[in-house]
Amino acid sequence: MSTDITAVAVPVPMDRRRRWLWPADVPVSVLIAGMVLVVMAACALLPGLVAPQDPALINPTESLLRPGGAHLLGTDQLGRDVLSRVVHGAGTALSGPLIIATATIVLSLALSLVAGYFGGWVDAIVGRGVDLLYSLPPLIVAMVLVGVFGGGYWLAIGVLIVLNIPQNVRIMRAAVIERRGLPYIEAAETLGVSPLRIMVGHLLPNIAPVVAACFFLRFTYGIVDLSSLSFLGLGVPPGSSDWGRMLAENRVQIFENAWASIAPGVALVLTAVSANFVGDWLYEHFERKGRTR
């Protein structure tokens, strides 16, 4: 009897996990998106190696140059090299969304595991809270709160973390409930494994693909929301090479050197779209597998 139970409990998660880690059928678009993300991450980690110049170097004699020559993307009004500023902007563009995505996923995961595993009134409370927050659009609430409080990067991050929870919980809780009734959980319960270990050791590895997909999607929305706030002057302080901020500052000179505002815009679109492609594909890949299982 006991050999039977372990035979059910162990191989299923291991097998599914291995298959997921090495997916053979990755479409080209997702591969390209992944490479874009790697390049952006490289820019964020080692901007000095990629950027041709100091992003803060002001040179009034070379103000608003068009692309070409020493400045591949031209210069902005203060004569700063646009390409270098875009490369250095990757750091702020990626770090904030990374914090938001990580924090919101950890919180949502904890809530989903507890609500989905225990069910009953715990689930009811979590469900009500999620429903209540679900109807609040994160970006506009962040605008209002940050605006009312008068700026503040960490306030913006906090608001976006909390308001991104409902969407995650809806997806992850469903995934937990779907697996909660499967034989290997029942087997673990019969063996007297503690709820915490069941949640972390048995349920978590099995919903890992959903969690990864959610992470990429939240990362995308983090990029969009944070850069939108900084575009409006509600995020990072002026002067820093943040993409949203750069776009806002160089918008007026679009007839002189359009690339000073287009380049950060393109960088934003590329990064956000790539993260979304990866997340979307993970989600659909996993969902398809879930259905045919």
Add this chain to the structure above:
Amino acid sequence: MTFRHPVLQFTARRLLAAALVVLAVSALTFSFIHLAPGGPEQTIAGRFATPEQLEGIRDSYGLDDPLPAQYADYLVHAVRLDFGNSISTREPVVTAMQDRLGVTAPLILGSFVLICILGTGLGTLAAYRKGSGLDRFLVGVAVTGASAPAFATAIILVFVFGVQLGWFPTFGDGEGLADRARHLVLPVIALTLVGVASMLKITRARVAQVLQEDHVTFARARGLRPSYIVGRSVLRNAGIQVVTQSGVILLALVAGGVLVEVTFGLNGVGALFIKAIEARDIPVIQAVSLLITLFIVLVNLAVDLLYFALDPRVRAQPAGARA
């Protein structure tokens, strides 16, 4: 049951909840504004005001009264649509908002209508041709549009159609009806691109699901016209999720609208809000955030009521039983 009809009962309960939400949010923003560093008197008098001047302002605006009393005063005026005058322009807040809505309302509603038409239309088309090149193309464009920030899409549109091709103006909201319409073309496109993806995706997913159901197969077997099947069987069944999504989209358009207005230099409510935040123009911040709260609550209410119109099963159930 005091109300005979479950729909009426449901509506009454939701209206009450909506009113409570608006009240709570207005109280929250009110106290946030008054707790935020600096305080309103600093904003009114400027950075270099003397303590005596600040004292005078606190006195004349009743700022030393207890906060609940101030809030009650604010509420009494707000109910009469009197939000005071803007601190930076001295113009009554309500007039300012009315003027700005002439830009914001067509921008948001125009984009919303376009999103509904394009999203459901193309989504249905993609579902019918699922897996084809057209399907993948539509989904790709939609995902790109959705994950790009509104202001980034906007600036690229300005560059291509305003600067390079010179077809449309790049800045401002124009004068007179025709000119304003011309100025709104690019902003509406930018906002539509932001929202159309989620509409397209949810329609595509739902329609593809419904197409597999028996009643559609049966309708086809009976030889009904394809257009009739789409209208009566498929879209009506796919409708619930699409309507829910349309509510979410409409709310997302509020934030997107703010970004698009700022990017295109439109004098809309969103741009007014951002200017007010920069200037800490408290009456304007308060009024606009109240307007946004009202809008969110009303859209959610409308979505809930639309369930009844679309799904006879919900109508048959008592109001509380809906998940």
